[in-house]
Amino acid sequence: MAGVIRVLLVDDDALVRAGLSMMLDGAAGITVVAEAADGQEAITATDAHAPDVVLMDLRMPRVDGITATRRLRARARPPEVIVLTTFDTDENVLHALRAGAAGFLLKDTSPPQIVEAITRVAAGDPILSPRITRRLMDRTVAQAGAYERARAALAALTPREHEVALAIARGRTNADIAADLVMGITTVKAHVSSILTKLGLDNRTQIALLAHDAGLT
Amino acid sequence: MAGVIRVLLVDDDALVRAGLSMMLDGAAGITVVAEAADGQEAITATDAHAPDVVLMDLRMPRVDGITATRRLRARARPPEVIVLTTFDTDENVLHALRAGAAGFLLKDTSPPQIVEAITRVAAGDPILSPRITRRLMDRTVAQAGAYERARAALAALTPREHEVALAIARGRTNADIAADLVMGITTVKAHVSSILTKLGLDNRTQIALLAHDAGLT
DNA sequence: CCGAAAATCCACCGTTCGGTGGATGCCGCC
DNA sequence: GGCGGCATCCACCGAACGGTGGATTTTCGG
Structure with missing residues (x-):
């Protein structure tokens, strides 16, 4: 230039x-x-x-x-x-x-x-243009809200539970997760149950959505 | 001013x-x-x-x-x-x-x-600052990518299937959905099965994540 | 008017989920 | 040392899920 x-x-x-x-x-x-x-x-x-x-x-x-x-x-x-x-x-x-x-x-x-x-x-x-910048900022801030709420909720989980939640957020089944994380299927279920009660949720789909909002790829 | x-x-x-x-x-x-x-x-x-x-x-x-x-x-x-x-x-x-x-x-x-x-x-x-603007732009573009891919996939669904997918993306069970949309549980299951095969997915959690990416609240 | 797509439902079946009631070993902290 | 939190596993059960193989009605376009 x-x-x-x-x-x-x-x-x-x-x-x-x-x-x-x-x-x-x-x-x-x-x-x-x-x-x-x-x-x-x-x-x-x-x-x-x-x-x-x-x-x-x-x-x-x-x-x-x-x-x-x-x-x-x-x-x-x-x-x-x-x-x-x-x-x-x-x-x-x-x-x-x-x-x-x-x-x-x-x-x-x-x-x-x-x-x-x-x-x-x-x-x-x-x-x-300023209007566009504003739009991008608002959009980002709105997401940040969901992000932080999700993050705060997930903070209650133990490291292992966190890993399980992440796997659920990838659509994996309990059997998959057991194989991925090298543990028994029964252990996976124990973690899932614990996550559900800790977060006050009803099923794994809701775990997946929450973890997704928290930015867990 | x-x-x-x-x-x-x-x-x-x-x-x-x-x-x-x-x-x-x-x-x-x-x-x-x-x-x-x-x-x-x-x-x-x-x-x-x-x-x-x-x-x-x-x-x-x-x-x-x-x-x-x-x-x-x-x-x-x-x-x-x-x-x-x-x-x-x-x-x-x-x-x-x-x-x-x-x-x-x-x-x-x-x-x-x-x-x-x-x-x-x-x-x-x-x-x-330019660096921040760039960051926001990249972030927005990345999301837009997922958004459009999800949208394109969901376009293959019929109106009713679309409603079911949306309900799944809210973490509802089949029974819930049947009540919400006023249909039999068996019908819900028929729709869910159809959605899964059309989108090439394995379970409802993946439907939820896809629909979520498509911006379906 | 006919055919295709959509929406509705049935029965039946195997799999997956989630919960209950345990048990064990490990670690860190008071 | 003991206590609590964490992670691991077992057996068992009922509920939810997903698939198969049908069937019916409506709707819409050619």
């Missing part, structure tokens, strides 16, 4: 491309090397111009932005991709991130912030 | 406070109204000076940063809290976010970025 950051604009709206292009070319350290009107063009343009960063819209004819992103990221020396869209549905965000996008910006992002985002992403940092 | 952003610095190291104070007071739109050396002082200082934003260290004597953050956020007109620490363990991040922190920055963050973070947080936006 020694010199200028090479940017490719992908949006099916020519006016949007024109606006972004004008705005970005006026910024220091950034040059727009190409534009594309759909995902297919984005791929050929990437091969032709080797951009550092791709600004990618999602809703486009022929090949959509998600698919294009996935294909670009599968390349040998992939560009960083910033998804720039109006719609921040969970669907869109998750798919974009899974496809390998380094950033997800809403179209209400101000020009200077877009410039900054491009710079950051080119440096290897991820970038999310 | 009409005028200047009022900031409270909380860190047990006087040198760190001095450095931050000097750096922040030189910035436009920010004034450091108080400093505190531990969580207890942070709370009294907040009551005395009503800061807009609190820069909070985690490792401190008496009351730690997480606890202090939780208490501050429980107040009537709570300040926004940015946790500023050297250690970005999952533990720390999750606890901070749960406690109500609006931001989590590592101490390698550059002064101008800290200034910007304070401004953003004061405006109601969340702020995370």
Whole structure:
């Protein structure tokens, strides 16, 4: 990233491309090397111009932005991709991130912030619009709640019981567990019974769910 | 946020406070109204000076940063809290976010970025260091993977089977399910058997785990 | 109108689960 | 030394589970 950051604009709206292009070319350290009107063009343009960063819209004819992103990221020396869209549905965000996008910006992002985002992403940092960040934080915190409740409950178990609980959370039967942990089936049952009473549960399925929430793979 | 952003610095190291104070007071739109050396002082200082934003260290004597953050956020007109620490363990991040922190920055963050973070947080936006953002993204993407695999598998089920699978994912027995869904126990068993063969599973616990991954509450 | 898929139920059977009431040996701690 | 917690095992039992081989009705699309 020694010199200028090479940017490719992908949006099916020519006016949007024109606006972004004008705005970005006026910024220091950034040059727009190409534009594309759909995902297919984005791929050929990437091969032709080797951009550092791709600004990618999602809703486009022929090949959509998600698919294009996935294909670009599968390349040998992939560009960083910033998804720039109006719609921040969970669907869109998750798919974009899974496809390998380094950033997800809403179209209400101000020009200077877009410039900054491009710079950051080119440096290897991820970038999310505040609303998206908030969403991820809330989601994480919600899970953390279940996680800690589960953890606290499992803390009452002895080490051996813990192992048994983990095996149950993998869907193993008592016989399986006996073999895995090298003990008698009767011992496994003793542990299972103990776990159930300690945690106030009714059956092994509930053990599995609790252990799963506690993050026991 | 009409005028200047009022900031409270909380860190047990006087040198760190001095450095931050000097750096922040030189910035436009920010004034450091108080400093505190531990969580207890942070709370009294907040009551005395009503800061807009609190820069909070985690490792401190008496009351730690997480606890202090939780208490501050429980107040009537709570300040926004940015946790500023050297250690970005999952533990720390999750606890901070749960406690109500609006931001989590590592101490390698550059002064101008800290200034910007304070401004953003004061405006109601969340702020995370790139490393933390990346962590949250990876975590979300990983879950999304399991989610979609589970969803795809469950798509093979009929509506009624779907309901049964959901009940199993709540740890219900066949008899329970029969009562819940108003059908014979034998019918429940028929559905369970069908689910197991369709999904290639061995027992109801595995159904529960799969359905859980698919987000079926 | 017919066929396929879905949903409902039956009887029967072997397996798995979970509980009860024990017993033994080991370890750490007061 | 003794006591409690932990881990290990036994026998026995009833309940829950899962599979097999049926059967019936409804529903929906071609």
